Amino acid sequence: MTAEGAPAKVPVVAAHQLAKTYQLGEQAVHALRDVSFEIQRGEFVAIMGPSGSGKSTLMNLIGALDVPTSGEMRIDGIDIATLSRDELAGLRNHTIGFVFQQFNLLARTTALDNVKLPLTYTMPRPKDPDAIARRCLEQVGLGSRMDHVPSRLSGGQQQRVAIARALVNSPKIILADEPTGALDTATSLEILTLFKNLNAQGMTIIMVTHELDVAAHARRLLRVRDGRLVEDRAMDGRFEEPKS
Amino acid sequence: MSLSEFIKTALIALRRNVLRSVLTTLGIIIGVGSVIVMSAIGNGASKQIEAQIASLGTNQLTIFPGSMNVGGRQGGAGSAPPLTEKDMRAIREGVQGITAVAGNMNGSATIVIGNANWVTQVSGSTVEIQDVRDWPVKRGRYFDAIEASTGRKLAVIGSTVARELFGDADPIGTTIRMNNIPFEIIGVLTSKGQAGGRDQDDTVIVPLATARSRLMGRIRVPDEVGQILVKVDDHYDVDEVQADLQRVLRIRRRIGANATDNFAIRNFAEFLATRSATQRTLSLLLASAAAISLIVGGIGIMNIMLVSVTERTREIGLRMAIGARGADILGQFLTEAVLLCLAGGLIGLTLGLGIALGVSSFFDWPVYVSPAIILLAILASAAVGVLFGYVPARRASQLNPIEALRYE
Numbered sequence: 001m002t003a004e005g006a007p008a009k010v011p012v013v014a015a016h017q018l019a020k021t022y023q024l025g026e027q028a029v030h031a032l033r034d035v036s037f038e039i040q041r042g043e044f045v046a047i048m049g050p051s052g053s054g055k056s057t058l059m060n061l062i063g064a065l066d067v068p069t070s071g072e073m074r075i076d077g078i079d080i081a082t083l084s085r086d087e088l089a090g091l092r093n094h095t096i097g098f099v100f101q102q103f104n105l106l107a108r109t110t111a112l113d114n115v116k117l118p119l120t121y122t123m124p125r126p127k128d129p130d131a132i133a134r135r136c137l138e139q140v141g142l143g144s145r146m147d148h149v150p151s152r153l154s155g156g157q158q159q160r161v162a163i164a165r166a167l168v169n170s171p172k173i174i175l176a177d178e179p180t181g182a183l184d185t186a187t188s189l190e191i192l193t194l195f196k197n198l199n200a201q202g203m204t205i206i207m208v209t210h211e212l213d214v215a216a217h218a219r220r221l222l223r224v225r226d227g228r229l230v231e232d233r234a235m236d237g238r239f240e241e242p243k244s
Numbered sequence: 245m246s247l248s249e250f251i252k253t254a255l256i257a258l259r260r261n262v263l264r265s266v267l268t269t270l271g272i273i274i275g276v277g278s279v280i281v282m283s284a285i286g287n288g289a290s291k292q293i294e295a296q297i298a299s300l301g302t303n304q305l306t307i308f309p310g311s312m313n314v315g316g317r318q319g320g321a322g323s324a325p326p327l328t329e330k331d332m333r334a335i336r337e338g339v340q341g342i343t344a345v346a347g348n349m350n351g352s353a354t355i356v357i358g359n360a361n362w363v364t365q366v367s368g369s370t371v372e373i374q375d376v377r378d379w380p381v382k383r384g385r386y387f388d389a390i391e392a393s394t395g396r397k398l399a400v401i402g403s404t405v406a407r408e409l410f411g412d413a414d415p416i417g418t419t420i421r422m423n424n425i426p427f428e429i430i431g432v433l434t435s436k437g438q439a440g441g442r443d444q445d446d447t448v449i450v451p452l453a454t455a456r457s458r459l460m461g462r463i464r465v466p467d468e469v470g471q472i473l474v475k476v477d478d479h480y481d482v483d484e485v486q487a488d489l490q491r492v493l494r495i496r497r498r499i500g501a502n503a504t505d506n507f508a509i510r511n512f513a514e515f516l517a518t519r520s521a522t523q524r525t526l527s528l529l530l531a532s533a534a535a536i537s538l539i540v541g542g543i544g545i546m547n548i549m550l551v552s553v554t555e556r557t558r559e560i561g562l563r564m565a566i567g568a569r570g571a572d573i574l575g576q577f578l579t580e581a582v583l584l585c586l587a588g589g590l591i592g593l594t595l596g597l598g599i600a601l602g603v604s605s606f607f608d609w610p611v612y613v614s615p616a617i618i619l620l621a622i623l624a625s626a627a628v629g630v631l632f633g634y635v636p637a638r639r640a641s642q643l644n645p646i647e648a649l650r651y652e
Contacts, residue, residue: 065565065646086569093567100649104562108260120249121567165566 010077012172012204013039013062017071020057031057035071035229037222039206041172044199046218047208054227056177059208063098063175064091076172093121097166099176103158105150105165111137112146115164122169136164140194156187163194167203174198176207180214192217245572250579257552257580268548269588271541272628276589276621279534280596283617285603286527288610296438303476304376305486307331307493310508324506329467331496332370338492341480346372347452347469351460353422355409355448362408365447366422368455368470376475384416384431392451397458400431404445422448425458482511538624541588542632549581549636560640561648574641581633582626589625593618 018035021028032054039045049055060066061073065088067081074080076095083091092098097118105114115133119126126132137146140160150158159179166174176195180188196217199205209215216235223231245253258265309324329347336345349368354361367373371389374380387398399420406415415429427450436444456463476485486509493507553560560573597613604611 060646063565065649086571089564089567089569092565098565100562104558104649106559106562109256117563118566120245121563121569121572125246169567 009040011038011040011074012076013037013206014074014077015061015071016073018058018061018068018073019070020054020061020066021069030227032061032068033227035224035227037229037232039204039220041204042199042202044195044205044217044219045207045222046215046220047206047222047224048210048212048215049224050210053224055208055210055224057227058224059175059177059206062173062206063096064088089121090123093118094169095172097163097169097171097174099159099162099166099174099179101178101181103150103155103162103182105158105161107151108149110147110149111142111153111161111164114150114161115168118165118169133164133168136167137161139167140164154187155183156190159183159187159191160194163191163198167198172204174203174205176205178209179207180209180211188214245568245575247579250575251583253576254580254583257556258583264548265584265587268544269541269584269591271537271544272585272588272625273541273592273595275534275538275541276592276625277596277599278537279531279621279624280593280613280617281599281603282527282530282534284596284600284611284613285609286524286530287612287614287617288604290524290527291612292610303478303482304512305474305476305482305489306510306512307472307474307489308470308508308510310504310506325497326464326468327470327472327507328465329469331493332469332472334492334496335472335474335489338496339474339485339488341477341485341488342474343477344372344375344475346370346376346473347471348373348473349452349455349460349468349470351455353448353459355405356421356424357409357418360409362405364402364405366455366459367447367449368452368459369449370452370469373449373473376473378475379436380434381431382434383414384429386431386449387451393453395453395457396451397425397427397454398430398451399427400433400449401429402433402445402447402449403435404443405448406432422450423459486511538628542585542628545581545584545629546632546635549577549633550639552580553577553636553640556640557643557648557651560643561645561651564643564645565649570641572641573643574637577637577640578630578633581637582629585625585629585633586622589622592625593621596621 015038016036018032019030020032021030023029035054035058047055047058057066061068061080062075064075064080064083067073067083067088072079072081075091078091080088080091106117112130112133115136116129119129119132134143134146137143140163142157142160142164145153145157148157150161153161159182163174163179166176174195179195180191183191192214195205195207199219205218207214207218215221218235220234221231222229307327309326327347332345332347335342347370351366351368352363353366354363371386371392374386381400382403384400386400387396391398399422401409401415409415409420410418415432418429419426420429421427433445433447433449438444450459452469456468474485474489476482489509490505494505497506499506563573563576600611600613603609
């Protein structure tokens with residue numbers, strides 16, 4: 001099932017003729033059709049598309065929250081369609097770090113405990129969860145606010161806690177869903193800079209957004225429309241107005 | 245997740261809404277509390293009855309002269325020919341498995357000493373009475389067989405009589421007058437306490453022959469005894485001995501095959517056991533009422549857990565996204581339900597114990613709380629948690645993470 005014997009260049013995400021169809025009554029809705037791409041380790045990819053384009057469906061498949069109707073989705077070399085519900089949970093725990101638009105931190109729980117949360121589901125259990133969580137909080141610049149509960153942190157700080165939580169299990173991918181959607185421009189820039197720094201240290205980052213100037217911070221753009229991948233190109237930090 | 249993490253997570257969740265948690269457990273608190281109170285009172289009563297049975301002697305049979313059926317007319321009790329010492333002898337010789345046979349006649353007398361007097365029950369007994377009733381003296385001695393048969397005026401008094409007439413003074417050697425006849429006190433009985441609503445210690449025992457000639461009014465035959473008391477050997481079955489007794493007495497009293505007994509054999513222990521069975525039925529009824537309130541409490545728990553699962557759908561979605569398995573979510577909510585119920589159970593237990601103690605001291609009822617019932621209360625509340633927490637917990641564990649994350 002795993003690709004341990006394979007050469008080192010296993011793409012962290014490999015989609016092959018991916019399709020996802022929802023059945024709404026008698027009508028079949030094709031959320032995704034014939035989508036193929038690969039994402040290599042160390043990339044910083046933005047996935048763009050208007051609402052209803054299928055980008056959320058694509059994100060759920062990359063995040064191993066859902067399995068495709070047909071085609072193949074390999075995360076870190078593993079075909080997710082072959083996994084059980086619990087195995088998918090395990091894959092998410094080890095391989096993917098989620099960052100959400102609304103942060104999704106546990107209320108009345110300190111930053112440190114929030115960051116430690118994924119480790120409680122990790123098997124085998126890491127030896128010193130506190131030390132790991134502290135290191136991640138320091139990495140996102142919140143070393144001095146570990147004991148604060150979310151209500152005492154600003155939006156930007158909360159999102160940093162969420163990013164630290166995503167980092168805590170040393171994932172292969174950071175998967176961010178509109179990570180700046182609830183933040184002002186200045187704070188958004190801080191978060192995007194943090195992502196860039198993490199990417200510079202070798203972390204693969206996949207960011208779903210509908211804002212052009214947010215996507216501009218990525219180094220590669222995947223554009224989805226009407227369930228199809230309509231654009232896949234590299235960006236060199238510069239943003240070009242897409243041709244539609 | 246490990247159990248300690250489950251408990252830690254559950255405590256955080258429960259602390260988030262303390263008032264709701266307490267209100268939710270109210271049903272369990274009342275259920276467990278009432279189980280404890282009911283069982284404390286019920287057990288106390290049956291313990292008391294058991295003690296009374298033991299004080300009467302569990303293997304003692306009493307034979308009374310029964311009513312007689314003459315020409316279709318049922319005579320009153322005592323209309324039958326009286327029991328005699330010949331009957332006693334026949335029992336001693338003819339019945340297997342008895343250790344002692346005593347004759348006894350009961351009457352009442354007014355005891356006078358100086359200007360104090362006390363009305364009490366007087367038993368004229370043969371010396372075997374101390375063995376049959378398992379009733380030793382705590383001071384002094386019983387009369388012996390010779391003293392008994394020669395009609396000496398000696399008395400062994402019960403502890404209530406001793407207390408009422410002598411207080412703390414030693415009554416041994418004192419002469420009292422019963423029905424104006426002087427008796428010398430030679431012994432004081434140990435205390436037996438209440439049985440069947442009567443103070444057993446309010447009594448005086450005198451030799452049977454003395455009682456017959458001096459204290460009892462009407463004697464129909466010279467060797468009459470009021471009742472015969474029989475002590476059954478521990479190794480024999482009381483019912484079998486009773487059947488044997490009946491057979492021997494029927495022959496001795498020449499009762500025809502079709503005639504009814506003109507005597508009655510009574511087993512006091514059996515009589516009290518019937519009463520304790522009634523008590524048991526009552527406590528069973530009360531226990532089922534308590535069980536119903538536990539179920540109602542459990543439904544309350546289930547209801548609030550369902551609300552909690554709905555409220556925390558996003559949290560569940562997040563936990564699933566970051567790697568929680570179905571069993572992790574199930575365990576988390578099940579732990580919450582069990583902890584809620586256990587907390588309710590412990591509060592109910594404390595409350596119940598308090599009320600039981602209050603009842604005990606206020607109404608002067610005997611109460612008894614067995615360790616088993618405490619364990620049962622704790623286990624039952626945990627079981628309610630598992631039983632009624634399972635449905636909400638399972639619902640939580642089967643949520644679709646994508647929909648749960650999107651839930652507003």
